[in-house]
Structure formats: C-alpha cells, structure tokens
Amino acid sequence: MSLSYAILGLLSYRPMTGYSLKEVFDNSISHFWHAHLSQIYRELSRMEENGLVASEVQQREGRPDRKVYQITSRGEENLQSWLVSFPQKLVMSYNDEFLLRLYFGGRIGRDEILFQMTKYRKETESRLNHFQSLYRVIEDFSKKAGGPEDRLYWELTLDLGVQLLRANLEWIERALEKIKSGDDPLKKSPG
C-alpha cells in the first residue's frame, strides 16, 4: 500500500499531525497523489500498530489536542527498502470519468459535448494555475526542510504535472475544432 509510503516519506522531513499531513498532500503532492483525511487517520493508526510511526499527544490551552506523529527507525528502514525497489507492475490506474462520457459522445448531441468540453477546459485551466503556484510552495518549503537535492526532485514531479495539463489543454482545443467542424453541414457532405 503506497499510501503508507507517502506518509512515511513526508514524516521523514518532519513530524506532523494527520491534519497537517492532509494539507501537505493537497498542497505539495496533489499532482500525483490524493488521499482523504479519513484515509490518512486510518492508515496512521495501522502504521502505529506496526511500529512504523509513533505518536505523542500535545495538549494546548483553549485549542484542541494535537496528535503528532513521527517516523520510527523501523519506519525509516521500511521507507528506504521501498524506495529502492522498482515496482514489478507499474500501477497506472488512470480512470477518467470525463473521457468515459466523451467516448460515448455519439449517444448524445454535439452541443452537449461542446458544453461539457468547455467546462472541462475551464477546470483544467484552473488546475494548471494551481499547479503553477506550487513552484512557490516548493521554494518556501525547501528553505525550511530538505536540501537542494530534494528540491530538484520535487520540481521534477511538478514539471510533469504541468506538462501533462498543457498537453491536455492543447488536445482540448484540437478536439473542440474537430467536433465543431464535424458539426458543419458544409463539410459534412461536400458538393
């Protein structure tokens, strides 16, 4: 289960609560990994049972208690051995609901498709904007934790996220034109 390695890796930079782990997931690795808060809490409990992490409850006046998790030496070993083992099977389970609809586009009207595609473009654009703002987050974070080596790899993964979104947007433009030109009665039956 890769989620536990994602958690171990992030805890290897600094101890964190489940809540703050979720923030890092959303801000720093959302371009290639997503997890729900409830998943993170469940996984942390399991990992503590297995001795991969250890928790300490911090009581603070007024504000609610925080349960701060840190990686154990066993957790470090676990992480390390995972990092150097290239997966036998590359899991690439890319299930895309929008593409599933588009595949069956022949079953609905072109206007509906154009409408959905335009919405999809808007969403993709805002995701691209979000990703581009993450370079700043990496810069800030590399000053606090990790070294210049870490920063190289953080930026590389983000580069891919940005490039894939750009390729996606280029495809959207071409697809819109293809669909529109198919809609043009002059081009449908020439002569």
Added chain:
Amino acid sequence: MSLSYAILGLLSYRPMTGYSLKEVFDNSISHFWHAHLSQIYRELSRMEENGLVASEVQQREGRPDRKVYQITSRGEENLQSWLVSFPQKLVMSYNDEFLLRLYFGGRIGRDEILFQMTKYRKETESRLNHFQSLYRVIEDFSKKAGGPEDRLYWELTLDLGVQLLRANLEWIERALEKIKSGDDPLKKSPG
C-alpha cells in the same frame, strides 16, 4: 459508480459476456478506464438485480456455458441521464507510484533514480506503442458497430492518451538530463 456506466455504454453497442466485456475494456478503453474481471462480474450481478441489464445463458456443446448480458430499456435511460450530467466534481484520482518514489529521490542515490527512470521510460514507450496500435482496433470496430460519429469520439479519447504519453516521454528525457547534470561535479561547483 462509473464502472456501471462504462458497462452500460459498451453493452449499448452489442450484448456481451463478462469475459468479452473485459476484453473490450483492455483493448478499447484501457487508455482511460481499467477494471478487473472480478469487478466486472460483481458489477454485472448488481446491475441485473437493479434491472439495468438482463442475462441469458447460452448452452453450447463441448464448450462452457456463456452468460450473455444485454442492456434493458431502464439501463438505456440510466446511461442517457448520466451522459448528459456533467460531474459536479471531476474525479481525477491520478495516483502514480513512480512519481511518489521520485519525489523522495533525495533519499536514495542518483544511480538508483536513473535506473528506475530508464525502466520507466521503457514501460512508457511500450504503452505508447500499444496505444498507437489501437487506432486499427477502432477502425475495425467502427465497421462492425457504431457509426462515423462514434468513431470520432473513440479516436479523440485515444488521441489524448497518445499525447499524454508523448508529453510524458519528453519530460523523461529532460528529467534524465537534469538529474545527470546535477551529478556532474564540473557543473556542481564551477571554477
């Protein structure tokens, strides 16, 4: 659950067994949707309970029985209303184990990263080759089922799959160079 819509959509072209549905998943929509055979069987049972599909057992001499599923009118309605409803939340759960390792690349040696990246490139290349062979599958299939409209959309989804893989490969080349040049002691501290 989008799996049931994928099944309904495919059954709307022609009746199929669970086994042949799996083949279509792997050959025709694998670039944006993946499902295990056991998932398909489970989902078909559930859908039959809900009246979205109906099955008929065909007995054949010598060979094992086949359970052929077809879409019901209720299933058609179900599919149609899903197709015209743009999702409130675009599910983009893209979890990539390779990128997760790369993100933590600072924790392992550069040689290991280069080794894994090279393997990743090889896998990505073979996926691209597979995708490119699917245009032929679409061509063949559009002669048997569906019309020219369907073919446009089938090709569009495949176009995206191909373009994303190409963008991925371009990124790999650049990433390899960046990692290698960071490894070069001459570039590390000039002078």
Added chain:
DNA sequence: GAATTCATGTAACTTGTTACATGATTTA
C-alpha cells in the same frame, strides 16, 4: 505434454468515498 484461451465465478482483503459527530477559534 504444457501453456494459453475461453468462461464462469467466490472469498478475503485493502483502498477510496461520503456522511456523521464534536467543538473551539478566527475571519468575513
């Protein structure tokens, strides 16, 4: 003779998703 394909599923388990429950502090 061994492996692959066709064809059906069940069982056990892990992961992902959504809703619920609680409650203080801060910001709009």
Added chain:
DNA sequence: TAAATCATGTAACAAGTTACATGAATTC
C-alpha cells in the same frame, strides 16, 4: 452571526486487488 479553519476521529459502504477454484478446447 455565519462561515471557515483547526483538530480529532468513526461508520458504512463502494470500488479495487489478489488468490483461489473449475474445466474444456486449442495452440505451441
């Protein structure tokens, strides 16, 4: 004063994964 943020989780269910079980026909 309403909403958002911080902070913890549980419960219930849906979806994804892997292993097991069966057995004929075909291909290597």
